[in-house]
Amino acid sequence: MFKEGDWLLIRYEDKKYLRRLDSKGSLNVKKDILKFSFLLNKPEGLRVGKFEVFKATLEDIILLGFRRKTQIIYPKDAFYIAFKLGIRKNTRVLEFGTGSGALCAVLSELAGEVHTYEVVEDFFKLAKSNFERFGLGKNVVFHLEDFLKAEIKNEFYDSAFVDVKDPIPFLDKLHRVLKNSAPVGFLLPTTNQVVDLLSNIKGLFGGIEVVEIFHRYYKTVPERFRPEDTMTAHTAYLVFCRKIYN
Template sequence: MKTIEENGLVLIIYKDKKYLKRVESGKSFHGTGGIINFADLAGTAYGMRYGQYQLFEPTLEDIIMYGLRRETQIVFPKDGYYICFKLNLHCGSRLLEVGAGSGALTCMFSRMVGPEGKVVSFEKDERHYRNAKKNIQRFAEWNNVELHNGDVTGYEEGEFDAAFIDVREPWLLLEKVRDLVKGSGLLGTIVPTANQIADTLRGLQDGFGDIEVMELMLRKYKTVAERVRPEDRMVAHTGYLVFARTLE
């Protein structure tokens, strides 16, 4: 039985609202369902009720959706986990990431490659870099992320198993990234518009094979037994995913 520890994280749910909070001594949570005194939680088990609230151990998805400070549009978990699958990430993988943004996908990559793997990530914007660094330090499960504030074009240490590009013009970096990924290595990128897909496909014509383009849709349903039906709202579009493999 895992218990809530002081300074640990807890997911608080009240009806359809979710909050990720750190259990700090002398502090409390004030919400529509009442007040939670954090001093009452230390040492109690996750998966309990506290008045009108439900308290759970947070997952990585909870951390990304409710904990990370966002200064950029993040890659949503519905896309992120599939990206990890398509890049064949596992314990010990070496991954190159270009465009850390707020660090949400970086944290996912960190978990997937495990303590024996490594994520080398680049973020050019200094403000985004500082925010991503804080998010990674707070929430990454392993100390396996090497975050750079700069451009990947000057980086020369290659032989990555896979790479992921999340910048406005990924086609400009394809040749450089290909040189850093091993033969038959995996490449992924995400772009928000269809014309960016076309430019990326042109860039993939030389040096890449097994090219795929896709969009993932996720539709949630109401969980009321008497009226099961789709939710009234959904995130209809997050981004287009493009995958390929390096080819001599």
């Protein structure tokens, strides 16, 4: 049942809205109005005129609710990353930098524990406020600290994800704090960054893969089934590898 304070994903034709259920609130689209008081104690998954109302998923929250000052890690990439990192209930995962917290939110839903490092205070605050607003991340430890300066025991982490402009200076320490065979991912927007990483990584990490992910959406009218006109052509290159013992 919907209740006061729930985060709602409201669809109206092709559009999506993320709203908090405030019983005094409402949503106006074109000539239609959805009064939120009507939703209270109604079953979730409700069709009201042209509106469809669901409980918001994590994907909805990240895409529509997270405030961002940087390029976000898109759910299409985040979902795949979490699996490539082998995230499970008992995994302790390292992330830096935090950015707006989008990947961190996905990791924290699945992992046992997430430690995330960020040196830019604005991002650190942004990510924390995104988490607080949506009640996320009880298992996340936020560090406003340079990963290079952080005191971390050897072989402390089960896996790691790195989203910084130049990951090269971090590779040695990253290698040290990971368990053997641990999976690592990197997000890099440009080919130059990937080339640099590939040139520097091979002594420390193996099983290297570089991949781009594309999602192509379709219009849902059955009589005229066809793809959407445009799509996201690029977010970033993803590099995955695993710690080599040495």
